[in-house]
Amino acid sequence: MNIKHLRAFVAVAEHLSFAQAGERLHLSQPALSLTIKALEQHLGGALLTRSTRHVALTPEGETLLPLARRLLADWDNTEELLRQHFTLQTGRVSIAAMPSFAGNLLPQALKHFRDRHPRVNVAVHDVINEQVLDMLRQHRVELGVAFEPQSLQGLHFTPLYTDRFVAVVPRDSPLAEHATLTWAQLRQADFITLQRPSAVRLLLEEETLAAHGKLPVAFECHQLSTVGRMVASGLGVSAVPSLCIGQMHELGALCKPLAEPHVQRRIGLMHLGEHELSTAALALQDALISAALAPAPLHVKENADEPH
The missing domain is CATH 3.40.190.10 (Periplasmic binding protein-like II)
Incomplete structure (x- = not known):
């Protein structure tokens, strides 16, 4: 049983006429009759009684009609939903x-x-x-x-x-007067960073450990917005990806380029x-x-x- 069978059956059942159902489906009456016959053979019994003047539903046909309508509606709704997905209408x-x-x-x-x-x-x-x-x-x-x-x-x-890390310092800090900061200068202040296992934290530690040793972490938190607020409040300094520059400035902190080693x-x-x-x-x-x-x-x- 397929959609073609169900559409043919519903059309004949609603019109009780093979001629009118054929017009609706753009099928010849012989083709429509063969489709209904194939459906009946598949299900194992007659769904319609027909004569030269009259078409009627059998009890089994009456049982199938509401189910077939629901199946066709679900099918059409599914087709439309997928079409909308493919065309990004939903x-x-x-x-x-x-x-x-x-x-x-x-x-x-x-x-x-x-x-x-x-x-x-x-x-x-x-x-x-x-x-x-x-x-x-x-x-x-x-x-x-x-x-x-x-x-x-x-x-x-x-x-x-490719994103390169920049220094984040308080606006009233002496460090804010420098055009570029070194890691040595940055490490002289309390360092604020994200908690492990943040990739930002791990990357900073991996790239600076060999040249400068462990970071002097005084404060650690979960969100970069908190890092920016804490730096702006004068609690210390930090280093963040450069795509955070606008966010850090909005929070009241100041960003400066960092000299080698470049963390990127x-x-x-x-x-x-x-x-x-x-x-x-x-x-x-x-x-x-x-x-x-x-x-x-x-x-x-x-x-x-x-x-x-």
């Missing part, structure tokens, strides 16, 4: 992004996406770098934005840009390599790539006294 897509990206560049990409596809729902998970990878591998999200992992392990990575890492868009992305995910992926390529400052200038 749908849903989920993305996980590390907070430094989610709180800075992601809104710009989402605005671009929303302007084009206003009826597609986007679920955003702003989680630490490691959780982005976990959520992708657990099929909880289709897309992820994070630092490039050392091992992809089944993930496809599309680089968006590629940030990119990821999805499961063997997973076919939905139409909505492909559209969001395009929006993210377009936002990364837009002429927006991604790195701190040598004179980073004004917000970017």
Whole structure:
């Protein structure tokens, strides 16, 4: 039994006429009769009684009619729903992004996406770098934005840009008078950073340990916004990815370029390599790539006294 059989049966049952049902379905009466006969043979009995002047439903036909109508309605609704998904008239897509990206560049990409596809729902998970990878591998999200992992392990990575860390200092600090800061200068103050296993924290420790030893961590927290507030309040200094410059300035702190060793890492868009992305995910992926390529400052200038 297939959709063609059901449409033929419902048309004949509603018109009680093979001629009128054939016109509705654009089928000849012989073709329609063969379709009904095939359905009856498949089910094992007559659904219609017919004569040269009269067509009527058998008891089994009466039983099938409401069920067939419901099945056809479900089928048509499914077709329409999928068509809307493919044309982005509706749908849903989920993305996980590390907070430094989610709180800075992601809104710009989402605005671009929303302007084009206003009826597609986007679920955003702003989680630490490691959780982005976990959520992708657990099929909880289709897309992820994070630092490039050392091992992809089944993930496809599309680089968006390379981000270099910058110093974050209080605006009234003597350090704010320097155009560029060294790690030695930064380490003379109390250091504020994210708690482990944050990728920001681990990257800072890995890249500076050999040249400068352990970071003099005085305060650690979970959110970069808290780091910015604490620096602005004069509790210490920090180092964050340069895409956070605007956020740090809004929070009242000041960003400065850092001299060598430069701490930097590629940030990119990821999805499961063997997973076919939905139409909505492909559209969001395009929006993210377009936002990364837009002429927006991604790195701190040598004179980073004004917000970017």
